[in-house]
Amino acid sequence: xxxxxxxxxxxxxxxxxxxxxxxxxxxxxxxxxxxxxxxxxxxxxxxxxxxxxxxxxxxxxxxxxxxxxxxxxxxxxxxxxxxxxxxxxxxxxxxxxxxxxxxxxxxxxxxxxxxxxxxxxxxxxxxxxxxxxxxxxxxxxxxxxxxxxxxxxxxxxxxxxxxxxxxxxxxxxxxxxxxxxxxxxxxxxxxxxxxxxxxxxxxxxxxxxxxxxxxxxxxxxxxxxxxxxxxxxxxxxxxxxxxxxxxxxxxxxxxxxxxxxxxxxxxxxxxxxxxxxxxxxxxxxxxxxxxxxxxxxxxxxxxxxxxxxxxxxxxxxxxxxxxxxxxxxxxxxxxxxxxxxxxxxxxxxxxxxxxxx
Amino acid sequence: xxxxxxxxxxxxxxxxxxxxxxxxxxxxxxxxxxxxxxxxxxxxxxxxxxxxxxxxxxxxxxxxxxxxxxxxxxxxxxxxxxxxxxxxxxxxxxxxxxxxxxxxxxxxxxxxxxxxxxxxxxxxxxxxxxxxxxxxxxxxxxxxxxxxxxxxxxxxxxxxxxxxxxxxxxxxxxxxxxxxxxxxxxxxxxxxxxxxxxxxxxxxxxxxxxxxxxxxxxxxxxxxxxxxxxxxxxxxxxxxxxxxxxxxxxxxxxxxxxxxxxxxxxxxxxxxxxxxxxxxxxxxxxxxxxxxxxxxxxxxxxxxxxxxxxxxxxxxxxxxxxx
Numbered sequence: 001x002x003x004x005x006x007x008x009x010x011x012x013x014x015x016x017x018x019x020x021x022x023x024x025x026x027x028x029x030x031x032x033x034x035x036x037x038x039x040x041x042x043x044x045x046x047x048x049x050x051x052x053x054x055x056x057x058x059x060x061x062x063x064x065x066x067x068x069x070x071x072x073x074x075x076x077x078x079x080x081x082x083x084x085x086x087x088x089x090x091x092x093x094x095x096x097x098x099x100x101x102x103x104x105x106x107x108x109x110x111x112x113x114x115x116x117x118x119x120x121x122x123x124x125x126x127x128x129x130x131x132x133x134x135x136x137x138x139x140x141x142x143x144x145x146x147x148x149x150x151x152x153x154x155x156x157x158x159x160x161x162x163x164x165x166x167x168x169x170x171x172x173x174x175x176x177x178x179x180x181x182x183x184x185x186x187x188x189x190x191x192x193x194x195x196x197x198x199x200x201x202x203x204x205x206x207x208x209x210x211x212x213x214x215x216x217x218x219x220x221x222x223x224x225x226x227x228x229x230x231x232x233x234x235x236x237x238x239x240x241x242x243x244x245x246x247x248x249x250x251x252x253x254x255x256x257x258x259x260x261x262x263x264x265x266x267x268x269x270x271x272x273x274x275x276x277x278x279x280x281x282x283x284x285x286x287x288x289x290x291x292x293x294x295x296x297x298x299x300x301x302x303x304x305x306x307x308x309x310x311x312x313x314x315x316x317x318x319x320x321x322x323x324x325x326x327x328x329x330x331x332x333x334x335x336x337x338x339x340x341x342x343x344x345x346x347x348x349x350x351x352x353x354x355x356x357x
Numbered sequence: 358x359x360x361x362x363x364x365x366x367x368x369x370x371x372x373x374x375x376x377x378x379x380x381x382x383x384x385x386x387x388x389x390x391x392x393x394x395x396x397x398x399x400x401x402x403x404x405x406x407x408x409x410x411x412x413x414x415x416x417x418x419x420x421x422x423x424x425x426x427x428x429x430x431x432x433x434x435x436x437x438x439x440x441x442x443x444x445x446x447x448x449x450x451x452x453x454x455x456x457x458x459x460x461x462x463x464x465x466x467x468x469x470x471x472x473x474x475x476x477x478x479x480x481x482x483x484x485x486x487x488x489x490x491x492x493x494x495x496x497x498x499x500x501x502x503x504x505x506x507x508x509x510x511x512x513x514x515x516x517x518x519x520x521x522x523x524x525x526x527x528x529x530x531x532x533x534x535x536x537x538x539x540x541x542x543x544x545x546x547x548x549x550x551x552x553x554x555x556x557x558x559x560x561x562x563x564x565x566x567x568x569x570x571x572x573x574x575x576x577x578x579x580x581x582x583x584x585x586x587x588x589x590x591x592x593x594x595x596x597x598x599x600x601x602x603x604x605x606x607x608x609x610x611x612x613x614x615x616x617x618x619x620x621x622x623x624x625x626x627x628x629x630x631x632x633x634x635x636x637x638x639x640x641x642x643x644x645x646x647x648x649x650x651x652x653x654x655x656x657x658x659x660x661x662x663x664x665x666x667x668x669x670x671x672x673x674x675x676x677x678x679x680x
Contacts, residue, residue, distance in 0.1 A: 136493050165492055205530050208430050297625040
């Protein structure tokens with residue numbers, strides 16, 4: 001009996017490290033091999049195109065669908081651009097669906113000024129080999145979330161019209177997504193005007209619907225995007241190796257950089273790609289939980305994402321002819337707002353995924 | 358005998374909505390293709406139940422679809438303070454035998470309009486479902502022959518705030534979408550149910566004397582609304598804005614004064630939230646106004662605003678439906 005036990009112990013001792021390694025490897029492989037399912041809602045858009053290609057070239061992500069929203073370009077142009085991008089990447093398996101045709105309550109503001117006349121730096125990609133999905137974008141979002149409960153990360157990188165329509169039609173999706181990471185808003189000044197960032201400015205009512213839907217919105221704002229710049233140095237690295245996708249990305253980045261330099265910036269803001277980057281590797285950004293409201297009424301501030309940094313409002317109580325402050329009212333956070341990014345690390349990640357593709 | 362006209366009715370079924378539904382379901386020359394339900398006077402589940410119950414009373418198997426459970430952007434506020442806790446005077450009517458269809462109201466609206474071009478759309482509640490439908494399928498605005506909207510307080514006081522009527526007030530962003538959509542709108546403001554359009558004590562006794570289950574229901578389910586109206590206006594009687602709108606939908610000649618104007622909905626103010634601002638003097642295109650009114654002007658769609666109705670003919674039409 002004793003001998004048997006010793007023998008068993010010896011066998012166990014020798015094989016334990018191997019077994020342990022196997023177990024750890026299996027677990028690591030399993031989690032590495034279960035890519036995150038994402039839906040990107042987009043208005044391509046130069047930085048949208050960069051973001052989409054980053055996602056398509058990241059094995060950690062499984063892009064279930066692209067849904068198109070009017071924003072940088074009109075809905076029809078956006079759909080054409082999205083189809084051409086997935087075709088370039090050889091990914092006709094990804095559902096690409098049209099969505100809303102215009103913002104909920106106002107006229108669309110397109111941005112060919114920044115993105116070129118077709119929204120893709122004037123680059124004419126070959127006609128897409130892929131066909132658009134016939135479903136309505138917001139309905140496709142609803143369906144996919146129900147198909148994969150608690151697995152879908154929504155990555156809206158355009159105005160929030162489609163997301164608002166989806167959650168208005170089916171409020172239950174707010175409790176069924178894994179995460180929602182938007183490129184939009186800013187708590188320290190806008191890029192359209194003093195107050196507002198373009199995506200929120202283009203549909204403030206939709207943004208208000210999204211921020212109040214009951215989920216925690218991870219908000220990658222323009223104020224951090226504009227400090228996460230692609231510069232000539234990174235462009236050079238990208239241009240060093242060739243491939244159809246990386247050449248396209250280099251072309252877009254060159255246009256985008258030139259456009260930004262003309263306006264006095266050191267580089268081009270990687271707004272949308274940083275949102276995808278956050279899903280890939282949350283450590284590239286610093287996030288702070290806070291309550292965010294979307295201003296829809298202000299003469300100067302319509303479209304502003306008003307972030308309450310202190311986490312509370314002062315409680316004003318009427319005493320005769322004036323108010324007196326009587327403590328504060330704590331506010332429940334509805335957002336994780338990005339306050340900083342590791343720009344260099346993110347740009348390296350971006351370049352490493354794209355170059356040579 | 359001419360072909361039947363097709364109606365699509367969107368409702369937040371409370372006491373006056375129910376009477377309006379009866380009028381439509383009992384009209385011999387009308388086919389109600391669908392009833393779609395929105396949150397408003399009562400929550401959308403209660404409103405669905407109330408619509409199903411009303412249809413059952415009329416022996417109608419019209420399909421009923423549940424829609425939005427709250428306004429687009431605003432915090433939802435019901436009007437049970439006016440209509441009673443279940444919207445039908447709190448009389449605990451039995452559970453209907455039928456259920457709502459499984460399709461969402463927004464899909465039903467789009468499919469019904471596409472299948473029946475030239476139908477009459479009648480809205481009796483907040484415009485949330487219609488706004489969502491237009492956002493998905495803007496082309497439906499050109500396929501509707503008439504969009505009769507019960508809502509607003511054109512050039513007069515509101516019923517829920519001094520500035521606004523409930524349907525528009527509770528979801529002003531949705532209303533704004535409809536008024537800018539190019540839909541052929543006929544605006545039937547709440548004020549048309551007041552004054553001599555109110556069912557007075559003698560009228561109520563007459564309706565009760567008709568002796569039918571529909572007549573009995575019409576009076577009983579409005580019991581709470583009658584008391585609330587008295588508190589609100591010091592006028593005694595039952596005020597029925599939705600049936601008045603349905604009456605005009607069924608027979609436009611009931612309206613005695615119409616004119617066409619741009620109508621804009623206020624969404625930015627707390628004081629005048631939901632106000633239906635009617636360009637009564639037709640000056641929206643003037644230099645002073647054209648920037649503020651640009652969205653209305655761009656669409657080129659004026660609404661037909663109803664200013665008065667023939668109260669005798671309205672009441673006769675109501676009685677005929679309840680007989």
